[in-house]
Amino acid sequence: MNKTKRPAVIAGNWKMNKNRAEAATLITELLPLVKDAGCEVVLCTPYTDLETSLALTEGTGVKIGAENCHWAESGAFTGEISAEMLRELGVQYVIIGHSERRQYFGETDETVAKRLRAALNAGLKGILCVGETLEQREAGITEEVIAIQVKKALAGVTAEELRRVILAYEPVWAIGTGRTATEEQAGEVNGFIRGLLARLYGEAVAERTTIQYGGSMNAKNAAGLLAQPDIDGGLIGGASLKAPDFAAIVAAAGR
Ligand code: 13P
Numbered sequence: 001m002n003k004t005k006r007p008a009v010i011a012g013n014w015k016m017n018k019n020r021a022e023a024a025t026l027i028t029e030l031l032p033l034v035k036d037a038g039c040e041v042v043l044c045t046p047y048t049d050l051e052t053s054l055a056l057t058e059g060t061g062v063k064i065g066a067e068n069c070h071w072a073e074s075g076a077f078t079g080e081i082s083a084e085m086l087r088e089l090g091v092q093y094v095i096i097g098h099s100e101r102r103q104y105f106g107e108t109d110e111t112v113a114k115r116l117r118a119a120l121n122a123g124l125k126g127i128l129c130v131g132e133t134l135e136q137r138e139a140g141i142t143e144e145v146i147a148i149q150v151k152k153a154l155a156g157v158t159a160e161e162l163r164r165v166i167l168a169y170e171p172v173w174a175i176g177t178g179r180t181a182t183e184e185q186a187g188e189v190n191g192f193i194r195g196l197l198a199r200l201y202g203e204a205v206a207e208r209t210t211i212q213y214g215g216s217m218n219a220k221n222a223a224g225l226l227a228q229p230d231i232d233g234g235l236i237g238g239a240s241l242k243a244p245d246f247a248a249i250v251a252a253a254g255r
Contacts, residue, residue, distance in 0.1 A: 008039035012240025033247035038254025065093030071114035083122035174215025187228030219248035
């Protein structure tokens, strides 16, 4: 297991938080705290904050991402935003298949695959979220659920394209609940995902792919989680809304 083969990436997922003024305040406070980051830092913000975020982070190492994109290039899809629209703004990353989208907005493995395809076609980097519910974990089918989610989303994604995909293991029961997966639980599923990637793409590709953990990761538990051999970063919800907390997680990921 050689972590140096893949970039460590800490990404904030602001979800539906922060208006433009609040976004500017948070980023202005955050930038000096992460200027010497030893990992890649990404902020995934609401669509309405993207321009502000891009302007404020220009010339810094911090990258900006969106939280979703549609699969079509354009058309009659009221309320949706295309991957190409994001790319044209200067956005580099997009979260795909977050469990809140699957849970509340009818996202399926099929639509997740289509959105990831669109993101890759537009030249974006995708942060592909997978994770089991509490019910599925208790039924002992975590690995089966994860395998289906990963395989369906990556069907048709080439090894070359996978360079622009980060996987994020986010157990649904750990999101926003304060109930983090233990280091062992998270490490185990991340290891399972890497094994799956090795079967699908070969060992070398699996070794170079960044696999994050997300779900109540915070300034206190980040170092332990990130010390796991297969956890290469984090997708951070609540703690990404406070500059000192997010900066502490970034510091914990520095190598
Ligand atoms: P929390 O860090 O608030 O649990 O959210 C995790 C998450 O959903 C990141 O995408």
